[in-house]
């Protein structure tokens with residue numbers, strides 16, 4: 294059992310709340326987490342939640358802190374899979390959600406939409422580069438990728454997609470066909486259309502070959518492979534894909550579910566490469582931790598869906614849910630007002646330097662506040678994750694071999710807390 298004096302560190306920007314260093318009051322996991330985990334095992338499909346000996350149940354969050362059911366306080370260095378980019382219980386997001394829920398919690402998104410759906414779509418139109426101003430809203434990142442796959446087929450009439458080894462685009466059956474890892478695909482192989490051709494990430498010549506074989510409607514790429522191990526696209530690669538897509542009449546789809554909405558220091562990570570995709574999938578940080586996603590596309594392409602006949606061809610009951618839209622809208626406003634793109638760039642570059650110092654420059658990669666440190670093997674990485682949790686720091690490993698320590702903290706995380714986290718991870722990794 295460890296106890297530490299709390300240290301209060303303020304985040305920048307109005308409306309922010311304090312972040313504190315970890316404060317552990319029980320062994321980890323504590324008795325309440327253990328008891329809940331036994332209950333969960335009786336009611337949830339066993340494949341869903343990992344019943345290892347580190348499972349803690351979250352009770353509440355504040356800024357970059359998580360409190361578990363045993364009263365232990367952690368720092369989340371992942372922003373909950375990269376989604377809680379404004380941290381937890383941001384007072385303005387809570388207020389936006391509560392106000393909208395009290396006013397109108399549900400609408401008929403594709404028949405009688407809420408006004409706030411329009412306001413969110415207009416905000417996306419304003420912040421996204423180029424003419425990526427026509428969008429389809431949805432709930433998960435996987436949904437946004439499904440919208441992209443359908444749009445590509447609708448526009449080009451060609452079903453094949455070029456995607457990349459190490460790529461992750463979600464687990465819905467359409468998106469799954471473009472997700473590379475065998476672990477996810479193999480059990481459902483009989484259900485996959487297998488219209489995706491995978492090529493090595495960074496290999497433009499292989500992409501050209503795949504396009505030359507014909508029938509390719511789209512190239513689907515992550516500017517930084519997130520779940521693939523925080524692997525950034527090599528210099529010039531996205532521009533080459535843009536040129537190849539144009540040459541062969543295919544669409545360039547950027548999956549920015551992880552990288553987008555400020556995580557790498559821009560609204561879109563593609564922008565740092567000077568590349569404008571035809572379609573972009575957004576999720577995670579778009580809703581500041583609330584489930585909303587979007588596919589945004591060039592007007593000229595999105596119009597090729599044609600007008601709704603009254604029976605929308607691609608929709609869902611909760612499309613444009615007013616509470617999710619209100620929170621996403623407020624998230625975008627706060628990111629702009631509090632200059633969090635700039636903060637992600639500045640803090641990210643210092644984080645990178647510190648990680649390079651701690652783990653060696655050759656092991657560190659990513660950009661903005663989406664960084665990874667590659668450890669020698671999965672066993673070491675797993676040990677760092679487990680021991681870090683036992684000291685109150687939440688991190689995970691990514692990559693097919695599971696040996697990349699991923700750091701995707703809330704964009705508002707307090708610097709001192711972050712540096713303390715890096716020191717802790719480095720110390721654990723060394724021992």
Ligand SMILES: Cc1ncc(COP(=O)(O)O)c(C=O)c1O
Pocket residue numbers: 433434435436438461462463464515519520548549550551552576577
């Ligand atoms: C790049 C990318 N695309 C799509 C997804 C799927 O998003 P979701 O889990 O919300 O369906 C993820 C999730 O990690 C992702 O990283």
